[in-house]
Amino acid sequence: MKVDFSPVRLASLPVLVLCACSSFAQIAVRLPDTVVTATRIAQPLTEVVADISTLDRDDIERLGASSVTQLLRNLPGLQTTGTGDTSRVYIRGADARMTALYVDGVRVDSQDGLTLGGGAPWELIPVSQIDRIEVVRGPVSAVYGSDAMGGVVQIFTRRGQGAAAPYINLGLVSLNTQQASAGVSGGLSGWSYAVGWAHENSDGYNTRPDLTHAPDHEPESQRSASMRLGYALSATNQVEVSALDSQRDSHYVPWGGGSDYAAHAHLSSAALKWQAQWSGDYRTQFSVSNATVAKRDDAPNDYQTTAQSVLLENHLKVAGATLSATLEQKRDAFSALATNWDPSIKGDRTQNAVALGFGSNWGAHAIQLNVRSDRDSIFGTHQTGAAAYAYRVTPAWRATLSSGTAFRAPTLEQIFGPYGSVRLQPETNQSTEMGLSYDAAATAFKAVTYRNAISSMISSSATLDTCSAGYFCYYNVGKASIRGVTFSGRQQFQHLELHAALDLLDPYDDITGRVLTLRARRTWSLGVETQAGGWQWGASVQGVGERFDNAANTELLPAYEVLHLHASTPLGKDWRLALRVDNATDRVYQEVGSYATPGRLVFLALQWQPAH
Numbered sequence: 385m386k387v388d389f390s391p392v393r394l395a396s397l398p399v400l401v402l403c404a405c406s407s408f409a410q411i412a413v414r415l416p417d418t419v420v421t422a423t424r425i426a427q428p429l430t431e432v433v434a435d436i437s438t439l440d441r442d443d444i445e446r447l448g449a450s451s452v453t454q455l456l457r458n459l460p461g462l463q464t465t466g467t468g469d470t471s472r473v474y475i476r477g478a479d480a481r482m483t484a485l486y487v488d489g490v491r492v493d494s495q496d497g498l499t500l501g502g503g504a505p506w507e508l509i510p511v512s513q514i515d516r517i518e519v520v521r522g523p524v525s526a527v528y529g530s531d532a533m534g535g536v537v538q539i540f541t542r543r544g545q546g547a548a549a550p551y552i553n554l555g556l557v558s559l560n561t562q563q564a565s566a567g568v569s570g571g572l573s574g575w576s577y578a579v580g581w582a583h584e585n586s587d588g589y590n591t592r593p594d595l596t597h598a599p600d601h602e603p604e605s606q607r608s609a610s611m612r613l614g615y616a617l618s619a620t621n622q623v624e625v626s627a628l629d630s631q632r633d634s635h636y637v638p639w640g641g642g643s644d645y646a647a648h649a650h651l652s653s654a655a656l657k658w659q660a661q662w663s664g665d666y667r668t669q670f671s672v673s674n675a676t677v678a679k680r681d682d683a684p685n686d687y688q689t690t691a692q693s694v695l696l697e698n699h700l701k702v703a704g705a706t707l708s709a710t711l712e713q714k715r716d717a718f719s720a721l722a723t724n725w726d727p728s729i730k731g732d733r734t735q736n737a738v739a740l741g742f743g744s745n746w747g748a749h750a751i752q753l754n755v756r757s758d759r760d761s762i763f764g765t766h767q768t769g770a771a772a773y774a775y776r777v778t779p780a781w782r783a784t785l786s787s788g789t790a791f792r793a794p795t796l797e798q799i800f801g802p803y804g805s806v807r808l809q810p811e812t813n814q815s816t817e818m819g820l821s822y823d824a825a826a827t828a829f830k831a832v833t834y835r836n837a838i839s840s841m842i843s844s845s846a847t848l849d850t851c852s853a854g855y856f857c858y859y860n861v862g863k864a865s866i867r868g869v870t871f872s873g874r875q876q877f878q879h880l881e882l883h884a885a886l887d888l889l890d891p892y893d894d895i896t897g898r899v900l901t902l903r904a905r906r907t908w909s910l911g912v913e914t915q916a917g918g919w920q921w922g923a924s925v926q927g928v929g930e931r932f933d934n935a936a937n938t939e940l941l942p943a944y945e946v947l948h949l950h951a952s953t954p955l956g957k958d959w960r961l962a963l964r965v966d967n968a969t970d971r972v973y974q975e976v977g978s979y980a981t982p983g984r985l986v987f988l989a990l991q992w993q994p995a996h
Contacts, residue, residue, distance in 0.1 A: 421486075421518040421538040423741060423752065424527055425699055425708060431745050433752045433772040433784055435461070435521040435819060435832055441542075444514060446920065448950050448964040448987055450563070450584070452509045452517075456537070458909045458926055460872040460885045461521050461832070465902055465975040467591075469604075469634045469647055471506040475521055476834060477866040477891035477903050478534030478813070479841075482792055484524070485509075486538040488612070488626045489695075490653045490673040493531065495718045495795035496687035501842065502795040504537075505677050508630045508651040510608035512553065512565035512582040515542040522834065523790030523815045525768040526754035529714065529737050533790040533813050533838070541610045541628060544569030544578040555989040559601075559982065561586035563989070567610075576614040576624075583607045588635070589982045595641035602644060604634040620661040627654040638683070647681035665701040686721040687797075708741035710756075718796035726853075731800035734761045735793075750774040758791075762799065763810055766791050784819040794842060794858070802853040803844070809860050813838040829873040836866040843935075863894035881913040883924075898937045902976065904929040906943075919953040933977035944973035962989040 418426045422434040437459045449455045453464040453471045463474045472480035485492045485504035495502040517539050524532040548570035555563035567580030588602040608630035616622050630651045635644040655673035662668065673693045680686040692715040700707045717732040739756035752772045759765045770788030777783060791810045798804040817834035841862025851857035872885040887907045891900040899905070911924030926946050933939040947969050952962040964987040973981055 419518055421520050421536055422524075422527075423708070423743060423754070424697060424710070425706060425741075425743070427743075431743070431750060433750050433774045433786065434524075435784075435817065437519045437521075439517040441515050444511060444517075445962070445991070446922070446950070446952065448952075448962050448989065449511060450557070450987070451511060452506050452514075452539070454966075455511070455517065456519070458885070458924070459519060460830075460870045461868070461887060462519070463887075463902075463904060463907060463928070466507075466981075467976050467979045469507065469602075469636045469649075472503065472902075473506060473537065474903060475519070475535035475537075476836060476868055476870075477889045477900065478836060478838070479900075480504075482531070482533035482790075482811075482813075484528055484531040484536045486528075486536065487628055487653055487675070488539070488541055488655060489657070489671060490626075490655045490675050491528075491531075491691045491693055491714070492651065492653060492675045492677065493689060493691050493716075494677040494679070494687075495689045495716070495797050496677075496679055496685075496720070502689075502797070505649065505651060508606075508632055508649055508677070509539060510565075510582050510606065510610075510630050512563075513541045513567075513580045513608060513610040513628065514539055516540045521832075522786065522817060523768070523770065523788040523813060523836075525758075525790030526756045526770040526788060527739065527741070529712065529735060529739075529756060529758050529768075530760075530766075530791060530793045530810070533792050533811065534836075541612060541626065542567065542569055542578040542580055543612045543614070544576045545571045549993065551991070551993040553989060553991045555987060557586070557987045558985045559587050559589055574616040576612070578610075578612045580610045581608070589980070591980055592637040592641070592978060593980050594978055595637055597637045597641040598643055599635075602635040602637070604632065606630065606632040622659050624657045624659075625655070626657075628652070636681075645682040647679065650676075650678045652676045667699045669695075669697045669699075671695045684721075684723055686723075688719050689796075690717040691715075692717075704746060705742060705744035708739075708743075710737075710739040710741075712737045712739070716796060718800070720797070720801070726802050729797060729801045731796040733793075733796065735759065748776040750776075754788075760793055760810075762806070763793055766810060766812075780822050780824045782821050782823075784821075785817075787814070787816040789814050798842065798858045803851050803856050804858050805851050807850075808842060808858060809840050811838065811840050811842055811860075826876040827874070829871075831869065831871050833869040834867070836864075838862070838864040838866070861895060864892065864900060865894055866891045866900075879915045883909075883911055883913070885909050893935070896935070898935065899932050901933060901935055902931050902941075904931045904943075919951050922950045924948045928973075939977055941974055941977060944971060946971050946973070958992055958994045960991040960993075962991060963987065964989075 420426045456462050457464040461476050465472045473483045475483050481501045481503040494505045519537050521535045524536045550568040553565045563584045565582035569578035585605040590600050591602050610628045612626045614624035632649045634647050653675035657671040659669045675691045678688040694713045696711045698709045714735040720729040722728040735758050737758040742753040755769045757767050768789045772786035774784045791812045793810045794808040815836040819832040821830040840860045843861050844858050846856045848857040867890040870887050875882045889905050891903040906929035908927045913922045929943045931941045946967050949968050950964040954960050966985040970984040
């Protein structure tokens, strides 16, 4: 049954949302002074036309989440799922592979066959190294090229400035889980630096209680390190080197049960950036980056994806407008060793792109225009574009309207693998949205309605014989129409803050008429933040509606609600104690069919950071 988008029902929903309250559901209403992900240009909040959310370090520490998907799952318009060793992020109902991930400007992607279509390795991003997260909803290929059909998530690691600021975090969690992280950041004599280290070890839980397997729980461990080092060559020239390394060892249950497989995943990314401010109105930035995602397990599966980029950006301000011109070359490489049933795979491709952008703010009006042309060495040329307009009705009220196109090229595994084909074509989409927001000192509200039409969706079939394997082949067949509306808001009452968010989604396959898998048509979150007795307290409830676990819509996953609690208090000048209880009622639910969730988790952390 489709969600009702009738005007009467839509008109009544803002009232319900404003009367409700949700933890961290719309932290994004209070954005930092500048954001960069929407256009790759640092922009004041008042000039950003895109639908964007952010989380800063204070939000991350207050919420105490141990994974990126835990942080993202309550942002409006986003849904997340996990299967023990793999996580997925859906933006506005678009498939998880259509969410582009960047870390400090470095594109991170995994094109292996384990995820049947590739996608970002969210489980490899360490929360302890994150300084800020920016999420842009809607197609952004006109800025970022392939992959950004649903939106972009950009993660910024810690960076340094000012006096040295060390920190140490120690945590104990249910499931015999231990966490530790440490680092230092600062700046001196033109230098800026930030280094960090983290380690986590857990006994895990039984991810497949429906199967007989040994052991009856899946342990995991993760270790990571990050570094950002910058130097001011002059008052107008700066260079920066950044790097992130994360390794994860986990276990998962084979189909049918038996002895668990051991899996190892490794993310390594690095970038060198140079920025020159030639004048107050003209800036150039040049960067080279490389990210490698390697995975292997006992199945045996052994995959490696390498994403490289060379980027040259020029930004010029003229008469109150900002003009941008970008040249970019992307190179993807993928390899997989032979298995007991599949041959080895090896392939690469190059995408050369030119992009132009125009942004202007005058009076109550704001406009942003972007066009981009990508020439793929396999698929040829693809043009994308986006246009957005905003009108500030009053200092508090603002209306927006935007439209854009995007594409995602098939993964190299889908092209060169035994189940792939060079005849596959890129997936494309066209999206429109309208928004209305209100933002005052103590009150904020936002409503966004959107429609996303997807063409040439890549699917798979166990009966086709068009690939070299002769079965289970990838092919272009799908069309999807995704409509939705998102409401979010907050209300401040002295030391009490209330939050709320509600998402209504219609994600349908136009060919079959069925609902797209794993997308809930209703999600919501309610909660409260307050301070009392020297403690900061928070409680939230997240609700996820029914979802179908298969394309035939015959396997229904029940709706569920989960209660989360968190609290923290200072212990003297430099110490802080944090407590979090996830799934406080020990609710039994599933995000993906056959896979269990861990149940109630209690987290206790001790944080040390000297006050300046």
